[in-house]
Amino acid sequence: MISITINRNISPSIKFKDNSNLRKLKNRIFKIIIIILSIITISPIVLILSKLVIKGFRQINIDFFTQVAPDTFEAMMAIASGDVIPGGIANGITGTLLIVIIASVIAIPIGVITGVYLYENQGKKYANLIRNLSDILQGVPSIVLGIIGYLWVVLRVTNGFSAFAGSVALSIMMLPLIVRSTEETMKMVPENIKEAAAALGVPYHKIILRVMIPSSFSGLLTGILLAISRVLGETAPLLLTTLGSSFINLNISKPTSAVPLLIWNFYNDPNMINLIWSSSLFLIGLVLALNLIAKRIIARREK
Amino acid sequence: MKENNLDIQNPILSIKDLSIAYVQDKYAVKNVNAEIERNAITAIMGPSGCGKSTLLRAINRMHELYPNINTKGEILLHQENIYKMDTIKLRRKIGMVFQRPNPFPTMSIYDNVIAGYKLNGVKLKKQQRDEIVEKSLQDVTLWSEVKDSLFKKGTFLSGGQQQRLCIARALAYNPEVILLDEPTSALDPIATARVEELLVELKKKYTIVLVTHNMSQAARISDNSLFMYLGELVEYGKTNVMFTNPIDSRTEAYLTGQFG
Numbered sequence: 210m211i212s213i214t215i216n217r218n219i220s221p222s223i224k225f226k227d228n229s230n231l232r233k234l235k236n237r238i239f240k241i242i243i244i245i246l247s248i249i250t251i252s253p254i255v256l257i258l259s260k261l262v263i264k265g266f267r268q269i270n271i272d273f274f275t276q277v278a279p280d281t282f283e284a285m286m287a288i289a290s291g292d293v294i295p296g297g298i299a300n301g302i303t304g305t306l307l308i309v310i311i312a313s314v315i316a317i318p319i320g321v322i323t324g325v326y327l328y329e330n331q332g333k334k335y336a337n338l339i340r341n342l343s344d345i346l347q348g349v350p351s352i353v354l355g356i357i358g359y360l361w362v363v364l365r366v367t368n369g370f371s372a373f374a375g376s377v378a379l380s381i382m383m384l385p386l387i388v389r390s391t392e393e394t395m396k397m398v399p400e401n402i403k404e405a406a407a408a409l410g411v412p413y414h415k416i417i418l419r420v421m422i423p424s425s426f427s428g429l430l431t432g433i434l435l436a437i438s439r440v441l442g443e444t445a446p447l448l449l450t451t452l453g454s455s456f457i458n459l460n461i462s463k464p465t466s467a468v469p470l471l472i473w474n475f476y477n478d479p480n481m482i483n484l485i486w487s488s489s490l491f492l493i494g495l496v497l498a499l500n501l502i503a504k505r506i507i508a509r510r511e512k
Numbered sequence: 513m514k515e516n517n518l519d520i521q522n523p524i525l526s527i528k529d530l531s532i533a534y535v536q537d538k539y540a541v542k543n544v545n546a547e548i549e550r551n552a553i554t555a556i557m558g559p560s561g562c563g564k565s566t567l568l569r570a571i572n573r574m575h576e577l578y579p580n581i582n583t584k585g586e587i588l589l590h591q592e593n594i595y596k597m598d599t600i601k602l603r604r605k606i607g608m609v610f611q612r613p614n615p616f617p618t619m620s621i622y623d624n625v626i627a628g629y630k631l632n633g634v635k636l637k638k639q640q641r642d643e644i645v646e647k648s649l650q651d652v653t654l655w656s657e658v659k660d661s662l663f664k665k666g667t668f669l670s671g672g673q674q675q676r677l678c679i680a681r682a683l684a685y686n687p688e689v690i691l692l693d694e695p696t697s698a699l700d701p702i703a704t705a706r707v708e709e710l711l712v713e714l715k716k717k718y719t720i721v722l723v724t725h726n727m728s729q730a731a732r733i734s735d736n737s738l739f740m741y742l743g744e745l746v747e748y749g750k751t752n753v754m755f756t757n758p759i760d761s762r763t764e765a766y767l768t769g770q771f772g
């Protein structure tokens with residue numbers, strides 16, 4: 210290590226320019242710029258949330274979760290007499306849960322297995338190809354995935370609009386996210402943990418299943434929940450696959466509603482505008498809740 | 513290779529003409545021949561990069577985890593070629609402890625000790641498990657320190673405790689040989705001294721092969737020493753003889769601190 214000490218008494222020729230005022234000013238300006246930029250960054254989310262809470266809160270009651278969406282006439286009458294709009298979005302909530310659960314059941318195992326495969330085959334040609342394809346898939350517009358769901362499932366498998374077709378479209382959207390996060394979290398597990406298991410004679414597939422996956426569990430979970438929150442609000446692919454329904458439907462081969470589809474319907478009906486806010490509030494609340502649950506699970510495991 | 517009056521009657525391991533290359537034709541270990549004495553501590557010494565870890569990791573076939581590592585020659589365990597054995601059975605007989613303590617981060621202390629059984633799906637009765645855990649932890653003198661926190665994560669222990677836990681994990685499997693790769697290089701002097709005492713105690717029941725680049729450690733606890741240089745086994749013999757009377761000039765240079 211080199212350390213230099215400048216002794217002012219010995220070398221008076223070295224003068225330190227006193228520019229501390231200029232430096233302070235620069236620091237100040239820099240700080241102000243940072244503050245302004247961060248306000249610009251967070252203001253949309255604050256504005257959106259406050260708008261949703263203020264406008265949507267009034268509509269959120271028990272009926273909101275238990276009743277199906279009202280028809281336009283009921284809504285018009287309620288507005289005319291100054292009441293809250295009757296009914297709720299129960300058909301959308303059950304539909305969203307059904308579609309997203311089936312999508313997860315498809316996407317999680319395939320995504321995790323593919324991610325593990327990519328992790329295990331770093332630098333190999335075939336793995337690189339799959340990684341690139343998965344990245345491309347991530348960039349495919351969701352409406353295109355809706356069209357694919359329509360062509361593959363609506364026309365061929367369920368012979369009509371169905372929750373399943375929507376699940377397939379959403380699972381394709383989830384796949385690249387899960388693949389990538391799985392690969393990245395596996396990479397973060399130290400090599401020496403893997404060697405410790407191998408040195409105990411644990412066969413390869415059990416090392417993956419019983420050591421690698423548990424060790425990267427929190428990362429995997431975060432990736433999965435991120436993928437779920439990503440597709441929760443998707444509307445375009447569902448328009449082309451699940452279509453929508455005014456009833457609660459739990460049959461995966463039948464048309465089904467979903468919260469974002471309802472929001473789209475409400476938007477197209479001047480009498481239902483108020484329900485947009487409450488439904489959006491619900492959707493954002495669901496995403497936030499998922500994130501909080503993930504954080505809790507992670508915190509508990511790390512104890 | 514030069515040998516001082518080393519006369520191993522009934523070796524547990526015989527390394528025969530072993531060469532290992534990570535990169536084609538660049539051998540990290542070259543034509544090593546050595547027999548390992550039972551119930552003794554054999555130290556593998558040499559400057560860093562001379563192939564100590566590479567040689568050690570061949571003994572439990574660790575290299576097979578990675579592609580493109582080329583091994584020639586053979587290693588016999590009780591006169592049986594290990595390359596013809598099932599790796600799972602081999603690694604039950606030959607345990608390994610690593611340079612950095614590596615308890616499984618998701619497992620409790622208790623589960624870490626019986627990890628070999630758990631991960632391989634060997635079913636044990638609760639009473640058997642308890643016995644194995646207590647005995648193994650007692651063998652590594654960790655029992656009294658952790659007996660009240662057996663179900664806490666192993667990663668909460670200090671470095672020295674973690675390393676003893678890792679030794680316990682290897683012992684729990686009841687191996688015949690324990691391979692240790694610089695097990696104390698990440699530990700402080702007090703923890704190092706405890707592990708050294710422990711190894712001397714353990715050689716009564718197990719055969720120990722220890723990689724160390726700490727000469728005084730080899731001098732303190734080993735019975736026999738191998739000195740390696742640039743992938744070759746330069747000299748092999750009784751530790752006390754080698755340290756007082758090295759045959760090869762390179763051994764002498766190393767022991768007198770001229771390189772490494």
Ligand SMILES: Nc1ncnc2c1ncn2[C@@H]1O[C@H](COP(=O)(O)OP(=O)(O)O)[C@@H](O)[C@H]1O
Binds near residue numbers: 540
């Ligand atoms: N995974 C690897 N890939 C390529 N070369 C390696 C690898 N591991 C070790 N080597 C090389 O093999 C030689 C011996 O390494 P090693 O056995 O780790 O030495 P030591 O344990 O004595 O320090 C060194 O030259 C090192 O660079």
Ligand SMILES: [Mg+2]
Binds near residue numbers: 564566
């Ligand atoms: Mg080494």
